[in-house]
Amino acid sequence: MADLNTSGAGAVSGAGSVAKSGGLLAWLNAPERRGPLLVAPALITLFVMNIFPLLWSFGLSFFNYRANRLTVPSFKGLDNYEKVLTDPVVWERFQTTGIIVGASVTLQLIFGFLLALLFAKTFPLRRILLMLVLAPMMLSFVSVAIFFKLFYDPTLGLLSWAIGLFTGEPFILLATPAGSIAAIVIADAWMWSPFVMLLVLAGLVSVPTYLYEAAEIDRASPWRRFRTITFPYIKSLLLLALLFRTIETFKLFDLSFLITGGGPGASTETVAIYAYRLGFQFFRTSQASALAYLILFVVIVLTSIYLYIVNRRNEEG
């Protein structure tokens, strides 16, 4: 509670000394101010740590600021946006990101769906086995990157050894651009298929059993049963899973950064990594901000679609 009072008083600037009088407390306690008062600490924190930095970098994106130089930055208008939008490298990075998102989200949907079918029944030990399958999405990107680095290692890795049994040579997955992309996609899909599974599972268990019983009587084929009974219940959840995972995978940074470092060459460098390089290695701070805003734009659009579907689903049922 102490926390509420201090942050609440902080919200009304310079209210510290007046607070004793009781008049202010009564004023704050009025029912019509309850909502704003309770929300204020959260909004202030978010403003200071998120919105303000966002505005700052929005401002920066119109200048030619470089974090490692002391010269006074000058106003450049939309130059940075023009530079970013016409930079072929940026488009290459968007393409790389697109390929990773497309491949990984597709795999997540397929495996997530299959795993959900498997766990839709009740059976002994279900809770423990479910934990084994759900664990990957709760792990840190760093640990997942470490597992897969060990797994892909050319001399010690299981993958290299297993393929070597057939070819007689060590297999270096991370040596080629295509192999490296596959490596990232496998790690990401492994980590996030459980997420899709969880959503599909929620849909599967919500199907009323009497519908299946009715289908049994009608001798409906399994495919027909799936299409007419099961699918309508999981449709919106699949769509939400698709959107949610697209948003998250689009931001992919850690896995690529840690497994391949963006290489070989720049074959697994996502837009997020490129923005990071622009900002922290090339110190083109303003240009990095402009690129970051492009990424933000995509994420905001996807998030609005996501919320639109969530709301529609809540209204329906």
Next chain:
Amino acid sequence: MAYRKAAFRKPGQAGWLYSLVTGVIALIYFFPVLWMILTAFKTRSDALAIPPKLFFTPTLDNFKSVFFRDTQAGDAVATGFVQYFVNSAFIGGSSVILALIIGTLAAYAFSRYPLKGNDTYMFIILTTRMLPPIVVIIPIFLMFRVTGLSGSYIGIILLYTAFNLPFSIWMMKSFFDDLNPEIEDSARLDGSNDWKVFFRICLPQVLAGLAATAVFALILTWNEFLFALLLTGSDTRTVPVAMANTIGGEIGVDWGLLSAIVSLFLIPVFIVTFVLQKQLLRGVTFGTIRK
């Protein structure tokens, strides 16, 4: 034929054979983690063995060397990892408590006293959670440099508080929305004021939700890498950054040691996944999907 037989059972119920098949699939899925845990118990030469060894005599040496390193003189020196684990727990814990206090109050207000443009606020709040870290990391880096917060506990705790806040608000709002408003109304009729309604009626009913939110936020913070990489100093470094530094080593990675660190780091995550299974769906979708 098998299907016909199954039809006689209660619908959706399967037996031990099904458990066995699912168990094998689950273990295959889980294999990368399992392999890492096995590697943690191997001696250096077993870890380097080709073909990889599935059976070996386990040793705890790797776990010991996570915390103590033998010097050439022969005495054990503490590595930084105790510090990093303490940092991770302390930074995570403080920021989660802060975010939970501020976030629960806000969530209650968003649920019970909607503001003008309530949905817009909720949207903006969710966007701050969805936005790529890379968008805010540059200005936050500059901000921390100007204010001297870079490398300090207070800086990273405040940042993680803001990072956990949208999540806490959305989660807690979804729990408050689930409550039956009639109970609160009748309490009000009986003369309880709003504070009493909040503390005596609403809060006790969402305690489970509060716990789930806290634990989820804790895991998110426990796992966070990019902010920690750029904003912590050598004293405030968290485990993910320390782990990433260990793989960065040029002179061959000590896989046994690294596996031991990762295994230790995973223990809290597994416990949480098991305990919170029922809340997992709501947790991973920030409270947007309940059922």
